[in-house]
Amino acid sequence: xxxxxxxxxxxxxxxxxxxxxxxxxxxxxxxxxxxxxxxxxxxxxxxxxxxxxxxxxxxxxxxxxxxxxxxxxxxxxxxxxxxxxxxxxxxxxxxxxxxxxxxxxxxxxxxxxxxxxxxxxxxxxxxxxxxxxxxxxxxxxxxxxxxxxxxxxxxxxxxxxxxxxxxxxxxxxxxxxxxxxxxxxxxxxxxxxxxxxxxxxxxxxxxxxxxxxxxxxxxxxxxxxxxxxxxxxxxxxxxxxxxxxxxxxxxxxxxxxxxxxxxxxxxxxxxxxxxxxxxxxxxxxxxxxxxxxxxxxxxxxxxxxxxxxxxxxxxxxxxxxxxxxxxxxxxxxxxxxxxxxxxxxxxxxxxxxxxxxxxxxxxxxxxxxxxxxxxxxxxxxxxxxxxxxxxxxxxxxxxxxxxxxxxxxxxxxxxxxxxxxxxxxxxxxxxxxxx
Numbered sequence: 001x002x003x004x005x006x007x008x009x010x011x012x013x014x015x016x017x018x019x020x021x022x023x024x025x026x027x028x029x030x031x032x033x034x035x036x037x038x039x040x041x042x043x044x045x046x047x048x049x050x051x052x053x054x055x056x057x058x059x060x061x062x063x064x065x066x067x068x069x070x071x072x073x074x075x076x077x078x079x080x081x082x083x084x085x086x087x088x089x090x091x092x093x094x095x096x097x098x099x100x101x102x103x104x105x106x107x108x109x110x111x112x113x114x115x116x117x118x119x120x121x122x123x124x125x126x127x128x129x130x131x132x133x134x135x136x137x138x139x140x141x142x143x144x145x146x147x148x149x150x151x152x153x154x155x156x157x158x159x160x161x162x163x164x165x166x167x168x169x170x171x172x173x174x175x176x177x178x179x180x181x182x183x184x185x186x187x188x189x190x191x192x193x194x195x196x197x198x199x200x201x202x203x204x205x206x207x208x209x210x211x212x213x214x215x216x217x218x219x220x221x222x223x224x225x226x227x228x229x230x231x232x233x234x235x236x237x238x239x240x241x242x243x244x245x246x247x248x249x250x251x252x253x254x255x256x257x258x259x260x261x262x263x264x265x266x267x268x269x270x271x272x273x274x275x276x277x278x279x280x281x282x283x284x285x286x287x288x289x290x291x292x293x294x295x296x297x298x299x300x301x302x303x304x305x306x307x308x309x310x311x312x313x314x315x316x317x318x319x320x321x322x323x324x325x326x327x328x329x330x331x332x333x334x335x336x337x338x339x340x341x342x343x344x345x346x347x348x349x350x351x352x353x354x355x356x357x358x359x360x361x362x363x364x365x366x367x368x369x370x371x372x373x374x375x376x377x378x379x380x381x382x383x384x385x386x387x388x389x390x391x392x393x394x395x396x397x398x399x400x401x402x403x404x405x406x407x408x409x410x411x412x413x414x415x416x417x418x419x420x421x422x423x424x425x426x427x428x429x430x431x432x433x434x435x
Contacts (some may be wrong), residue, residue, distance in 0.1 A: 004067030020058040046079035092381030096323040133298035138315040143303040144339035146174035148430030164274035175280040179213040185231035186211040191239040318364040338390035357388040
């Protein structure tokens with residue numbers, strides 16, 4: 001007995017759908033669920049008996065060909081009546097074009113662990129008056145991501161900025177503990193909001209999930225922190241297990257997790273009125289962590305070190321992003337940050353990073369050369385302002401003991417400036433000047 005693999009199932013589905021494309025209405029969508037099983041969504045009503053009859057040949061071929069990754073024959077196709085919002089579904093920004101033939105497009109839509117995030121639009125509604133958002137993203141811990149977020153928050157507050165820091169690394173909270181002493185911990189944290197909002201109590205906990213850092217700003221500058229958890233937390237794991245659910249809705253089917261996250265951030269921004277929001281993201285190759293890069297309108301600092309794990313991880317991520325329908329919106333806000341640069345052969349280290357990321361950006365996210373009249377998103381290898389050119393954060397042994405709340409003088413200011421000076425200079429330029 002032959003076995004069909006995850007990768008093979010999608011190729012088979014595409015081949016079969018393409019072969020029967022003339023009998024399918026509109027642009028068919030291949031749906032791949034959490035288990036990798038495949039169905040075909042059609043932009044038509046199930047009441048069309050003539051259509052249902054015409055689908056029998058495709059069903060007879062596709063069902064056995066998909067092996068373990070098939071549905072029952074009677075469930076192999078989805079129609080308008082099966083979708084909460086078909087008008088949105090067939091215009092979803094998550095649709096990935098797989099094949100164009102004779103004026104019709106076959107799309108792929110992935111259902112990932114955030115539940116029905118692919119069924120409903122993410123409503124950002126970001127206005128010009130909103131504070132700027134910055135996401136600190138890394139594929140793994142230990143690359144200096146949380147430390148950089150904490151240090152830049154401190155730097156900005158010293159320069160009279162109002163900074164809201166959000167600890168979204170819920171599996172491994174870090175930046176919140178760096179900026180808040182235990183006796184400053186608010187009553188609630190992010191996990192409380194996600195759990196309480198499931199039962200309509202998000203607004204109630206909102207005012208109790210922000211606390212001022214003990215680090216002082218200059219003038220009107222301040223740091224406020226939204227930690228992963230609140231004080232006296234005793235059920236963190238139970239709450240964490242419920243955090244990433246979509247919210248059932250009587251008419252929409254579900255409010256996706258990405259939209260819930262946006263609701264929380266927007267409410268906190270309106271409540272606290274910061275100039276800048278720093279988001280310490282969950283690490284790793286995960287669609288939940290990627291939301292903080294692709295869906296929140298944030299500038300994303302992508303932290304990297306020169307290791308095989310870094311290259312392999314970003315290859316997977318960038319190759320996934322190259323098909324993202326929002327690519328043109330978020331790729332302009334990506335910036336590689338080289339964390340923990342060693343003093344020994346630092347220039348050579350940075351040059352290798354730049355060359356590797358240039359090749360990766362060119363193969364995935366940069367536009368290929370074309371008509372000169374059409375603006376293209378690409379850069380030369382040596383362009384110091386290109387997103388593939390790493391910003392430099394130096395590794396200093398003193399930073400290993402960085403604890404600005406409990407030991408603010410342990411790391412002298414000249415050491416911080418030497419390590420983060422270039423990052424401060426480049427990142428500060430992304431902010432508007434004070435009026």
